[in-house]
Amino acid sequence: MKIWLIFILAAIGTYAIRVSGLALFRDEDRMPPLVRRALRMIGPAAMGAIVGSSLLLDNGAVRPFGAWHVAAFAAVALAAWKRSLALTMLGGAAVFAVLLLAQGV
């Protein structure tokens, strides 16, 4: 039940954000400069936080260095090189799979 409520509220809030610019600003130039700059920064900042949370932490403790980190490095290199969503994910996953197999899992 809790998860349904979260997704429904997130859907309503996200839709409100999606139409906010159409309703409030009419076009990007009418947006206050500080708001515009803050909105540009929040994407990279939030994604950095999610990468940190899911990669460097494991159930609240720091994850020991291993295959996860190496796969992430490979993904960063691929993303910087090609900027392709599919290639980055598949390449990172392939590196991770090879490392797991090497460990004999």
Added chain:
Amino acid sequence: MTSRAAFADGVRDVAGLVPGVAVFGLSYGALIRSRGIDPIAGAVSSLIVGAGAGQTAAVEVVVAGGTIAIAVLSALIVNARFALYSAALAPMFGRFSRPWRLGLAYLVSDQTVGLYGRGQERWTTPALQQYYMLGVTVPMRTGWVGGTAAGILLGPVVPGAWQIGVVVPLMFIALAIPSIRGLPELVAAVTGLVAVVALKDLPLGLNIVAAALLGMTAGLLVRQRAGGASVGAHASVAATVEARAHREDSADST
């Protein structure tokens, strides 16, 4: 010059991006399963929220034991960038009829917002532009929802030893790197990454929200310091996201 041709043109322009979003959806679906989230709710979330980064943030907070309010807040902070897209699309969408405007706003994503410039160039009337944007957005949302459903269905057959959770950092690396266009964005991302670990003992998954806000502030400060230099670089979001979409497009189709 028919509405059908405009729709087909949009579909063609976005086709190269759909495999990427489908893989992202597949990973999100597998994540839903591996985290023990209600699979129906997980699939519905892709349909109704339609923004993978925000959905994943909410799931991560739930897994960390966060409350409903913090999970929703995390999703909305991650999705705040849509306000920027919305403002960028306002001049074009302002000429659409109300149902089209409100409907298309619901479907726009990180990958599709940049394509509106192409649509405006090729299709001259608002009536045809509506169909172009529909052709751009519908395949992406379909790929996202379809990928999620497939990931949820395949999730249980994936052995635990595969550690499927690794797809979460991978997909956010894939999304974040192209959004880093200069030093301020890089500082914002690295600060968010470091802060979420430094603040790991905050209760209820609050560290994600706090780290995102710290990263945003750090990015703004660097941007401020760069000051005068970046005034000239104030290209509209339209131009920058469009350039990005073109790059992704060519990268995906090679």
